[in-house]
Amino acid sequence: MSVNVNTLREDEYFFGHKACAGCGGALAVRIALKVIGPNAIATIPAGCMSAVGFNFPQLCFKNNAIISTFAGTASMMTGIEAGLKALGKKDYKVVGFAGDGGTADIGIQALSGAIDRNDDVLYICYDNEAYMNTGIQKSSLTPFGARTTTTPAGRNIKGNQKVKKNMFEIVAAHGIRYCATASIGYLQDFMNKVEKAASIKGTSYIHVLAPCPTGWGIKTDECVEVAKEVVDCGLWYLAEYEHGTYRLNRRPREFTDVAHYIRRQDRFKHLSDTEIKEITLQRDAKWQLLDKQYFSK
Amino acid sequence: MIRDVNEKAFTTLKNIPFAPAYKHTLVSVNSGFRTEKPVCNRDKCNGCFLCYLYCPDGVISKDGESISINYDYCKGCGICQKICRKDAIHMEKER
Amino acid sequence: MTKEFLSGNEAFAYGVKLSRPHVISAYPITPQTTVVEKLATLVEKGELKADFIHVESEHSALSAAIGASAVGARTFTATSSQGLLYMAECLPYAAGGRFPIVMMNANRSTALPWNIYGDQRDSLTLLDSGWIQAYAKDAQEALDLALMSFYIAEDKRVATPVMVNLDGFTLTHTYEAVEVPSDDEAEGFLPDYETDNKLSLEEPKNMAFTAGPDTNTEFKYKEHLGVLAARDVISECEGRFEEYFGRKYTGLVEQYRTEDAEYIVITLGTLYKSVCECVDKLRDRNRKVGCLRLRYLRPFPKTELIEALKGVKAVGVLEKDISFGNEGTVYTNVCSALQQSSFNQPCSNYIAGLGGRDVPLSDIEEIFEDLEREQNGVHFVGLEE
Structure with a gap:
């Protein structure tokens, strides 16, 4: 385990794409491919990354890449993976990059099947918390209170009323070989996890939070900062699951202010102090469980 | 190299592939919608390469002890300027 | 070569085994199950060295098959009815990517109402998905089509997936004596699959990409040419097949006593044998009748049909299918072909066998009688009023 900014491959594998300026998802894909290297075979469903990367004749992957159905x-x-194995190929890594909708909604059946078979693939979910490619519609990973184009914030309903589904725990519950959460605000941690996951024989899964400036209503230069802050304020956590046990990679001694994280994003701008308090309470309740889960023994 | 080929190279039955599969090819730059561009002050840069790491477009490359920026594909998001701890990058308005 | 007593599904499974696929991905559905059960058994015994993927849905079955084909592996899947409809999104995907996957479809009625028995509503719903579609008449042809389909699909001029249809239960589960070629004979007939249209570590590709309005028509036109090219390749393939195995097939259509026929019933699948039996019976009474079977619906045998129907007084299209609010889909296709010729005789449509209803000889005899009355239009055979 030695990947860092100095040892990372300097070649770019995802280059020339048409993602919006400051795209968190594009950063996640770019870094993961640089960690895995030229023998990555990327599978990317219909969604932002396929829309921005595969517009013939502007084709942006230097490694093998293919668009799958959603x-x-x-x-x-x-x-x-089965085809390459049957043909006797060696030294490759099949890696998927799907968004939150492609993973937690429409793609969860196929993901569950692959984990169940323990297929030798690495699945990376870049989570920007809504269907961004189609114009910011709610997914099951949209957080509580967020305004999307299908959960508008008005007088009657204040944005999305459901809490975010926990894909990391759903995946872990399969008894997967390895899975982890990450954030593009903490790239060293993400790189470590990609490197580890890619080395594993069997299914591995990384859920990386990747803000979308367009959908979240933040400035393009704030993407990484916000991705860091969501971890620091405790609304997202960095963890791993391996050999049946959970490990927390970061336990902030004191959380930063949830209100600061919320207030800087347009998607939450309708929220009152009461609702922000509600989100803070949800965070505290989750961390009580996390502390029990990770530190009770 | 800015572009591999001209966009017009793929328009007819003769020159498009028989199936939707082709090698990495760039026909257009991405700088058209940029309003600001990052500029690096090499004197202030300490070569930590965090800007290179965090660039969503991979347009910053290591250049000795400092960095260089590919302005054909830089979209001017400004992440590099924010991530820099040495204040070595500033954003300049495009004219 | 050995002679075995096999069901249509088992015969097809042997045909697949002889084709040496690298990857098989399948999800169970009645009446397809026994073909994949047989293949799983052959894998277990070591007689077939293929990676058998137990997928969690039909959508995944074909999606996985596309993935395997996209790296250059020979790939097989099988399904039926609701399963075919569930994987529907992946059908044009496989065709547009020019992936030569072979799929067996056990023709079965589509819900609602639920029904597990045979009709052709499932595959005909997907006639426009870009796949070559073949319909087998018996277990021997099922085995032979399995072998030939890989040859046709993988030909570089074609590079198109093939769906082979077997009538649910009447063919999939009915036992007949079948000649099974040896592994060596089959290997001589069917060369290994080689293609440049694949993800390769040596020459990486961006695959299954987006083509906008500027180039989309050109890609689709090439796909169309691929299916059309199958006309010649099927003919070449059948010539080669006859050389290797001695059995002769007749291209996109098969005809029975049509040379001087005045009345012809066009059909597909196992109904052909019933109609032929009826033809014999009527010929004994000096009636000039014949039968024509569409072996392939894509590419559509336009020229063969026009040629075969020259001088005929009336034509009936007998099919297990209805496109609601219009007519049988096969009938639509036949009429379209005839409209492009000088054919100017009545052509009627007979909808029969829906949801597995038996089509007795007496019904077929009535169809021939009906043709002599020169009736046009759509008729539901055996409708209980």
Whole structure:
């Protein structure tokens, strides 16, 4: 385990893409491919990354890359892996990059199947908390209170009323070989996890939070900062699951102010102090569980 | 190299591939919608390469002890300027 | 070569085994199950060295098959009815990517109402998905089509997936004596799959990409040419097949006593044998009748049909299918072909066998009688009023 800014491959594998300026998802894909290297075979469903990377004749992947159906990221990876294995190929890594909708909603069946079979693939969910490619519609990973184009914030309903589904724990519950959460605000941590996951024989999963300036209503230069702050204020956590046990990579001694994180994003600007208090309470309740889960023994 | 080929190279039955599969190819730059561009002051840069690491577009490359920026593909998001701890990058308005 | 007593599904499974696929991905659905069960058994015994993927849905079955085909592996899947509809999104995907996957479809009615028995509504719903579609008449042809389909699909001029349809239960589960070629004979007939249209570590590709309005028509046109190219390749393939195995096939259509026929019933699948039996019976009574079977619906045998129907007084299209609010889909295709020729005789449509209803000889005899009355239009055979 030695990857860092100095040892990282200098070649760029995801280059020339048409993602919005300051795109968190593009950063996650770029870094993961630089960690895995030229023998990565990327599978990317319909969504932002395929829309910005594969516009013939502007084709932005220097490694092998293929667009899958929206629901079929994991199943296509399964097939690619099976095909290469059957043909006797060696030294490759099949890696998927799907968004939150592609993973937690339409693609969860195929993902569950791949984990169940323990196919030798790495699945990376870049989570920007809504269907950004189609114009910021709610997914099951949209956080409580967020305004999207299908959960508008008005007098009657203040944005999304559901709390974010915990994909990391859902995946871990399969008894997967390795899974982790990450944030593009903490790239060293993300790189470590990609390197580890890529080295594992069997299914591995990384859930990386990747803000979308366009959908979240933040400035393009704030993307990384916000991705860091969501971890620092405790609304997202960095953890791993391996050999049946959970490990927390970062336990902030004191959380930064949730209100500061919320107030800087347009998608939350309708929220009152009461609702921000509610979100803070949700955070505290989650951390009580996390502390029990990770530190009770 | 800015572009591999001209966009017009792929328009007819003869020159498009038989299936939707082709090698990495760039036909257009991405700088058209940039309003600001990052400029690095090499004297202040300490070569930590955090800007290189955090660039979503991979347009910053290591250049000796400092960095260089590919302005054909830089979209001017400003992440590099924010991540820099030495204040070595500032944003300049495009004219 | 050995002679075995096999069901249509088992025969097809042997055909697949002889084709040496690298990857098989399948999800169970009645009446497809026994073909994949047989293949799983052959893998377990070591007689077939393929990676058998137990996928969690039909959508994943074909999605995984596309993934495997995209790296250059020979790939097989099988399904039926609701399963075919569930994987529907992946069908044009496989065709547009020019991935030569072979799929067996056990023709079965589509819900609602639920029904597990045979009709052709499932595959005909997907006639426009870009796949070559073949329909087998018996277990021997099922085995032979399995072998030939890989040859046709993988030909560089074609590079198109093939769906082989077997009538649910009447063919999939009915036992017949079948000649099974040896591994060596099959290997001689079917060369290894080689393609440049694949993800490769030596020459990486961006695959299954987006093509906007500027180039989309050109890609689709090439796809269309691929299916059309199958016309010649099917003919070449059948010539080669006859050389290797001695059995002769007749291209996109098969005809029975049509040379001087005045009345012809066009059909597909296992109904052909019933219609032929009826033709014999009527010929004994000096009636000039014949039968024509569409072996392939894509590419559509336009020229063969026009040629075969020259001088005929009336034509009936008998199919297990209805495109609600219009007519049988096969009938639509036949009429379209005839409209492009000088054919100017009545052509009627007979909808029969829906949801597995038996089509007795007496019904077919009535169809021939009906043709002599020169009736046009759509008729539901055996409708209980």
